[in-house]
Each structure stands twice: as C-alpha cells, then as structure tokens.
Amino acid sequence: MCARPEGGVPKRSFGLLKEELKEQVPRIVLLIFVAVLGTGVGLIQPLLFKALIDTAIPTADLRLIGLLLAGMVIVPVVGAGLGSVNHYLRAFIGEAVAQRLRRELFNHLLHVRLAELGKFETGELIGRLTRSCGMIGEVYVTAHLLPLLMNAILLVGTLTAMTALSWRLSLLALLAFPFSYLLTRKARGHAESLYSEFSNALEAGQSYLHEVFPGLRTVRAFNAEAHEMGRWQRWIERHWHIKARVTTFHELIRTLLPEFINYAAAGLAFGYGAFEIIQGRLTVGSLVAFVAYLPRSYSVLQALLGTQVNLQEARVNAEKVDALFGLDLSPSGEKVLSDVSSEGATLAFQNVSFDYGRGDFGVEDLTFGVEPGEFIAVVGPSGGGKSTIIDLIMGFYAPRSGTITFDGIDQRHLSLASLRSQIGFVPQDTFLWNDSVSANIHYPGRSADGDRSRQAARAAQIDEFIIGLPDEYETEVGERGMTLSGGERQRLAIARALLQKPRLLLLDEATSALDALTEQKVRGAIDAARQGRTAIVVAHRLVTILQADRILVIDKGRLVETGTLQSLLARRGLFYDLYQAQSFDLA
Ligand SMILES: Nc1ncnc2c1ncn2[C@@H]1O[C@H](COP(=O)(O)OP(=O)(O)OP(=O)(O)O)[C@@H](O)[C@H]1O
Ligand SMILES: [Mg+2]
Known part of the structure; x- marks a missing residue:
C-alpha cells in the first residue's frame, strides 16, 4: 500500500454532519419534545412507589392503592410508546447523516483522478462508503449525539426530583460524578488507537475478500486453497483479537463501570438514608424513590461520558472518509466541443x-x-x-x-x-x-x-x-x-x-x-x-x-x-x- 493522505481533523465529514443536522432541525425539535415528555413520564414511577409506601399503605386507602397500581402499569406503557417514537426519530436523523455522507462521497469518488483512486484498495473504498459512513451517522448520531441532548434533559429532571426528595442524599450521590469523569477521560485516549486498529482490520478483510473471489480460478489452478485458507485464517485471528478487545472495552465503559458505581452509590445512599430515617428527616417511601432514581442518574451520566469515547470511534471513521474526500478531482476545463458532424476528429x-x-x-x-x-x-x-x-x-x-x-x-x-x-x-x-x-x-x-x-x-x-x-x-x-x-x-x-x-x-x-x-x-x-x-x-x-x-x-x-x-x-x-x-x- 502506498503512502497517502490520512489523519488530521475530519473537517469535511463533520461539516457534512452539521449541515445535515441543520436540515433536520424540525425533527430534532420534535425529538426534544418527545424526550422531555418521556423524561416526565419516566420520573413518575418512583413517585408512585413513594405514594404507595408513605400514604396509601399507612392509611389503608384501597382505592388509592388500586389507582397507584394501575398507574404503575400505565406509566411504563406510555413511556415505552414515547421511547419507540424517540427511537424512530433518532434512527431517521442518523440515517439522514449517513446517507448524506454516502451520497457526497460516492459522487466525489466518481470524479477523482484515477491515479489518486489507485492508492486505495477497492475493499477500503467499499468499507468507507458503507461502514465508516454508517458509524458516523447510524452509530454516532443515532446512538450517542442525539441521546446526549436527551440525556442532558433527563439528568436535569432526575437530579431535580432527587434533590426534592433529599438534598443531603443528592449531594452524596453527586460525589460519584467527578470520579466517573476522570475514569472516562482516561479511557478516551485508549479508545482512539483501539478503534483505529479495529477499523483497519475490517477494511483489510473487505479488501481481501474483494480480491479472492474474482481470483478463485487462479487459486484453484495453482492448488492454492490451503494458502488462501491460511491468509483468511490470519485475518480471522487478527479480527478476533481486536474484536475481543473492543468488546471488552465497550463492556467496561458502558456496563461494568457504571454498575460498580451504581451499587457503591446505592449502598452509600441506603446507609446514609437509614440514618436519616432514624433521625426522622426522611420517610421510607422517599428513600425507596430516591434509590430508584439513582441508577437513572448514573446511567445518564455514563451515557454522557460514553459519548466522549464514542466520539473517538466516529472520529477514526471520519478521518478515513475525509482521506477520500481529500483526493483531487480530475481537472476539467470549461470549453465544450461544438456538435460537429464532420468526418472524424483531429x-x-x-x-x-x-x-x-x-x-x-x-x-x-x-x-x-x-x-x-x-x-x-x-x-x-x-x-x-x-x-x-x-x-x-x-x-x-x-x-x-x-x-x-x-x-x-x-x-x-x-x-x-x-x-x-x-x-x-x-x-x-x-x-x-x-x-x-x-x-x-x-x-x-x-x-x-x-x-x-x-x-x-x-x-x-x-x-x-x-x-x-x-x-x-x-x-x-x-x-x-x-x-x-x-x-x-x-x-x-x-x-x-x-x-x-x-x-x-x-x-x-x-x-x-x-x-x-x-x-x-x-x-x-x-x-x-x-x-x-x-x-x-x-x-x-x-x-x-x-x-x-x-x-x-x-x-x-x-x-x-x-x-x-x-x-x-x-x-x-x-x-x-x-x-x-x-x-x-x-x-
Ligand atoms: N496504473 C499504473 N500504475 C503504474 N504503472 C503502470 C500503470 N499502468 C501501466 N503502468 C506501466 O506503464 C508502462 C506502460 O504500460 P501500458 O499499459 O501503456 O503498456 P502497453 O503498451 O499497453 O502494453 P500491452 O501491449 O501489454 O498492453 C508499463 O511499464 C506498465 O507497467
Ligand atoms: Mg496495453
């Protein structure tokens, strides 16, 4: 493979991303509306627990208990409905970004100098047009950038509800936040090289497959099946190892860390909450509701920080796409030949x-x-x-x-x-x-x-x-x-x-x-x-x-x-x- 322009700030891809998001503003506004509504609905459930424990059960109000139980069923259903609309809108907007990138990139590639295009393997071109554009639009925008907005709303809502229940407990819970932030910052640096390695491995596989199938006759003619099997096996192993590392890394950032922090925080909250109840400053229902809010606030926090890590993955792919956008176009003049029907050209x-x-x-x-x-x-x-x-x-x-x-x-x-x-x-x-x-x-x-x-x-x-x-x-x-x-x-x-x-x-x-x-x-x-x-x-x-x-x-x-x-x-x-x-x- 020849040396070629790669790296730098992926201005073109991110520029197109911004342009498309601007065009999607009406849908984004609708998404925010649905997200706020969804957050509101999501916040009701713990309050129903609180009302059940603190009011309905002590007063033996059967009618209220019935209403609260009905609410506990209806509220999640409405929440799930809003969640589906939310998903649809996010997928639509992310796809719009991916398609915009794919459209512009394909058009660019149709017009670049052949000598420039020759620096890339066909598999790389295919990988960048399909997967890399998808990673920016369908993964980064749909699964991270847009949720970032909603998570911010959710975080504010949840923290408000928690503070209303007990500001002392909320302060304690907040202690975990800087801790999470530091951990994620450390992870970010590692993410870039990991994603870049992963992406390169995928492209190498694509390039190889693109070459081997049209070449099958030659492979057979030279009894080279075992040789090609060996090459494929080496790719499988390369992909296997890096995939395992990427998956572990994701697992660590997205589930293990937040879970650990959640449980540690829940333990602290229960301990301190019990003390508060004994002191008569907190009701049992409030503590239950508070502990129900806790994982939400932390998962939101983790999602916010996870977006930082995912940004690295998007950046790696955007750099790959930008390397293609950076290829020179075939220079074309302006003059148009007259439509002469004369015998032959000179x-x-x-x-x-x-x-x-x-x-x-x-x-x-x-x-x-x-x-x-x-x-x-x-x-x-x-x-x-x-x-x-x-x-x-x-x-x-x-x-x-x-x-x-x-x-x-x-x-x-x-x-x-x-x-x-x-x-x-x-x-x-x-x-x-x-x-x-x-x-x-x-x-x-x-x-x-x-x-x-x-x-x-x-x-x-x-x-x-x-x-x-x-x-x-x-x-x-x-x-x-x-x-x-x-x-x-x-x-x-x-x-x-x-x-x-x-x-x-x-x-x-x-x-x-x-x-x-x-x-x-x-x-x-x-x-x-x-x-x-x-x-x-x-x-x-x-x-x-x-x-x-x-x-x-x-x-x-x-x-x-x-x-x-x-x-x-x-x-x-x-x-x-x-x-x-x-x-x-x-x-
Ligand atoms: N895309 C390319 N990149 C680098 N070198 C090339 C490329 N295409 C051709 N060459 C080289 O340029 C030289 C001229 O190649 P060209 O294809 O014009 O030969 P040709 O006269 O058409 O040969 P033939 O009769 O075999 O078709 C050769 O040395 C070839 O290896
Ligand atoms: Mg020739």
Missing part, C-alpha cells in the same frame, strides 16, 4: 510526457498528429506505453508536460464530459455490467430503440451470436460479462462504442489469442467501426495493422518509428523485427 500530441509516479516512464516526449478520418495503428512491445496513450487521450490521466489537442483545442481547456462524448472507447480489458446484452450495449442509457442497437451489433459482428442466445438481446451476461468469451466481450464493447456515434474511435485490442474465425470477425468489426471517423487502434494483430493508413511504433514510452506498413518494413527497424516472426508474408 488529434495531436506535442512533446507529451507522463509517468505513473513509479520512477520509470509512462510515455516520454511524444509528438504526433492524427488527421480527420485517418486510421492509425499503434504497435510495439508489451509494456511500451500503448494503453497509456489511449488513457491520456481519454483524459484519465493528465500529462506531466506537453499538450494534447483535440480538434485544435488544448485538452486542459476542454470539458472532459464534452471530450468523452465524442470518443468511442473500447478498452483492452472489456468491462461489462452484470445485466442484459442490450443494457450493456446501451450503457449508460436504456434506450428502447432496438433497431439502432442491432445495427451497432451487426457492425460489430456480434448480432448473429446474440440472436443465438436463449433470450437474445435480453440474455444476462453475468458479473463482468463472465458468461461471454473474450472475443465476444470485445465485440460487444465495440457495439457499445459505435452506438455513441463517436468522431474518434479509440480501440485497445485485447491481447488474448483469438481463433482465426473470431479474429476475422473482430477485424470486420473494427473495419466497420472506423468508417466515417478517425480511429486509433492499438493493434496486437497483423490483420489490423494491414488496414492502417499509418503506424506508430511505441517502445519504452517513445515513438520510435512511424509511417506506412511498406515504409516501416523497408526500414528494417523495430517494426520489422517485431513482425518478422509472424508467419504472414509481409512483402
């Missing part, structure tokens, strides 16, 4: 250099021009930089120096959307969606115009194959088009590119070996595809090269030879060497 590279930041070349000082309607074949040894040239034209990467012009306009000034709308792109590794053939050809639209897609498919020499499929154009192609062969996938991708009616066709031939018949079909597809437009085809097959108007020979990122087939053969240079080995008669 393209020019002027001293273009680019590297992937690995210290070696990508392309180096590349200069060439392409005229409208021209058919250019790009050839050269593997790893020479052919696909990189295609990626540069598409604007996936920006040159380090030099300029690329499209129709005479500097690519940097062009809107990337406008540029790409004029290019039909067929990548070396065809990507198909897990959807129907038709949806894949129409991507991203879902046009009902079957005629046009058939026309494109016919040109791409794939129509005949498609109508032989069980559901013809509605046949599902499987994840990444796995149910199709490499040649079929590439022809489908050509049909997709043709449907866009591009002015420039960029085709990066698949390197996989094709049989003679398929090769002929792909060649036919390319022939049809380049008619009436400019075409740049990265060619791995001689048949493709034979058709080209001009050939660019790329080696180690440089343009080493250029010319027609005949002139290049006559030179007896790299091109000649490369293709001498092929069994065709080139002369």
Whole structure:
C-alpha cells in the first residue's frame, strides 16, 4: 500500500454532519419534545412507589392503592410508546447523516483522478462508503449525539426530583460524578488507537475478500486453497483479537463501570438514608424513590461520558472518509466541443510526457498528429506505453508536460464530459455490467430503440451470436460479462462504442489469442467501426495493422518509428523485427 493522505481533523465529514443536522432541525425539535415528555413520564414511577409506601399503605386507602397500581402499569406503557417514537426519530436523523455522507462521497469518488483512486484498495473504498459512513451517522448520531441532548434533559429532571426528595442524599450521590469523569477521560485516549486498529482490520478483510473471489480460478489452478485458507485464517485471528478487545472495552465503559458505581452509590445512599430515617428527616417511601432514581442518574451520566469515547470511534471513521474526500478531482476545463458532424476528429500530441509516479516512464516526449478520418495503428512491445496513450487521450490521466489537442483545442481547456462524448472507447480489458446484452450495449442509457442497437451489433459482428442466445438481446451476461468469451466481450464493447456515434474511435485490442474465425470477425468489426471517423487502434494483430493508413511504433514510452506498413518494413527497424516472426508474408 502506498503512502497517502490520512489523519488530521475530519473537517469535511463533520461539516457534512452539521449541515445535515441543520436540515433536520424540525425533527430534532420534535425529538426534544418527545424526550422531555418521556423524561416526565419516566420520573413518575418512583413517585408512585413513594405514594404507595408513605400514604396509601399507612392509611389503608384501597382505592388509592388500586389507582397507584394501575398507574404503575400505565406509566411504563406510555413511556415505552414515547421511547419507540424517540427511537424512530433518532434512527431517521442518523440515517439522514449517513446517507448524506454516502451520497457526497460516492459522487466525489466518481470524479477523482484515477491515479489518486489507485492508492486505495477497492475493499477500503467499499468499507468507507458503507461502514465508516454508517458509524458516523447510524452509530454516532443515532446512538450517542442525539441521546446526549436527551440525556442532558433527563439528568436535569432526575437530579431535580432527587434533590426534592433529599438534598443531603443528592449531594452524596453527586460525589460519584467527578470520579466517573476522570475514569472516562482516561479511557478516551485508549479508545482512539483501539478503534483505529479495529477499523483497519475490517477494511483489510473487505479488501481481501474483494480480491479472492474474482481470483478463485487462479487459486484453484495453482492448488492454492490451503494458502488462501491460511491468509483468511490470519485475518480471522487478527479480527478476533481486536474484536475481543473492543468488546471488552465497550463492556467496561458502558456496563461494568457504571454498575460498580451504581451499587457503591446505592449502598452509600441506603446507609446514609437509614440514618436519616432514624433521625426522622426522611420517610421510607422517599428513600425507596430516591434509590430508584439513582441508577437513572448514573446511567445518564455514563451515557454522557460514553459519548466522549464514542466520539473517538466516529472520529477514526471520519478521518478515513475525509482521506477520500481529500483526493483531487480530475481537472476539467470549461470549453465544450461544438456538435460537429464532420468526418472524424483531429488529434495531436506535442512533446507529451507522463509517468505513473513509479520512477520509470509512462510515455516520454511524444509528438504526433492524427488527421480527420485517418486510421492509425499503434504497435510495439508489451509494456511500451500503448494503453497509456489511449488513457491520456481519454483524459484519465493528465500529462506531466506537453499538450494534447483535440480538434485544435488544448485538452486542459476542454470539458472532459464534452471530450468523452465524442470518443468511442473500447478498452483492452472489456468491462461489462452484470445485466442484459442490450443494457450493456446501451450503457449508460436504456434506450428502447432496438433497431439502432442491432445495427451497432451487426457492425460489430456480434448480432448473429446474440440472436443465438436463449433470450437474445435480453440474455444476462453475468458479473463482468463472465458468461461471454473474450472475443465476444470485445465485440460487444465495440457495439457499445459505435452506438455513441463517436468522431474518434479509440480501440485497445485485447491481447488474448483469438481463433482465426473470431479474429476475422473482430477485424470486420473494427473495419466497420472506423468508417466515417478517425480511429486509433492499438493493434496486437497483423490483420489490423494491414488496414492502417499509418503506424506508430511505441517502445519504452517513445515513438520510435512511424509511417506506412511498406515504409516501416523497408526500414528494417523495430517494426520489422517485431513482425518478422509472424508467419504472414509481409512483402
Ligand atoms: N496504473 C499504473 N500504475 C503504474 N504503472 C503502470 C500503470 N499502468 C501501466 N503502468 C506501466 O506503464 C508502462 C506502460 O504500460 P501500458 O499499459 O501503456 O503498456 P502497453 O503498451 O499497453 O502494453 P500491452 O501491449 O501489454 O498492453 C508499463 O511499464 C506498465 O507497467
Ligand atoms: Mg496495453
């Protein structure tokens, strides 16, 4: 994994959180109202005990006893009802925050520079979009931040009721508060590193799974099941240990500590309360009511302090999300290409250099021009930089120096959307969606115009194959088009590119070996595809090269030879060497 920006104050995530909370103010007000009502109802129960013990039983007032008992049943039911409304509102608001983060983050990721995105594993991206956003919205906001507000209300209510019962006992109870505060402060520091470790472990697991399933064929081919089992087992153990520590930590902060403090305080309250009763300053009923309030006040206090610890967990996740928000967007200019229907686009590279930041070349000082309607074949040894040239034209990467012009306009000034709308792109590794053939050809639209897609498919020499499929154009192609062969996938991708009616066709031939018949079909597809437009085809097959108007020979990122087939053969240079080995008669 490469070094990448991480850490710092998660301003962007917390900023979005605040923005969303502002929009949720009406619901938050409603929540406070429900919470105050719920607190009021919750405070009644101990008073019913007091009335029963101090008034109803001593006076043997059966009617009052009946009423109080009824109250003891009704009050918790009303309380539970209010609690449900409270839960719903909190879940709704927390989810709103999570969705806002997910929406903004996804949108950001759709537009960041590919070179930047490459620093993260897919599993990490998935983990941050799903779990990290959820931890901020669904856990922090729903379970901590919003309850903080309500707990504050509850704490004030409970302390008021306790003080009304006995201010001396209340003072004693308050002694536990600074003690709890100090303990939680100590815990906070530990929380950050623990949560960060936990979160990293989860992301590592996600990344691994994301890699291993698509790679299962390779795993089996190399009898590597035991090897992968070992890797998975190591992850399980890592997760297991850290999860156990996180759970123990939670347990300690949320239950063990408060319980200990509760019991200790209840013991003190009973002891001192008994003394007060003997002194005649307190009734038995008041003491019972007071002791009933005690756990409430402490659990509220613990919740308030627990929020501090949870804030660390939210912060760890927010930092992860912010690291993604910090990735640079693909720079896009403003200029829009006019909707010209002229024959093909012009393209020019002027001293273009680019590297992937690995210290070696990508392309180096590349200069060439392409005229409208021209058919250019790009050839050269593997790893020479052919696909990189295609990626540069598409604007996936920006040159380090030099300029690329499209129709005479500097690519940097062009809107990337406008540029790409004029290019039909067929990548070396065809990507198909897990959807129907038709949806894949129409991507991203879902046009009902079957005629046009058939026309494109016919040109791409794939129509005949498609109508032989069980559901013809509605046949599902499987994840990444796995149910199709490499040649079929590439022809489908050509049909997709043709449907866009591009002015420039960029085709990066698949390197996989094709049989003679398929090769002929792909060649036919390319022939049809380049008619009436400019075409740049990265060619791995001689048949493709034979058709080209001009050939660019790329080696180690440089343009080493250029010319027609005949002139290049006559030179007896790299091109000649490369293709001498092929069994065709080139002369
Ligand atoms: N995303 C990337 N990050 C770092 N280096 C890369 C990346 N993509 C390609 N490279 C490197 O850049 C060089 C040019 O790669 P490129 O894919 O352009 O070669 P190519 O000519 O298309 O090869 P092939 O004929 O095998 O498809 C290679 O050395 C490759 O390892
Ligand atoms: Mg390539």
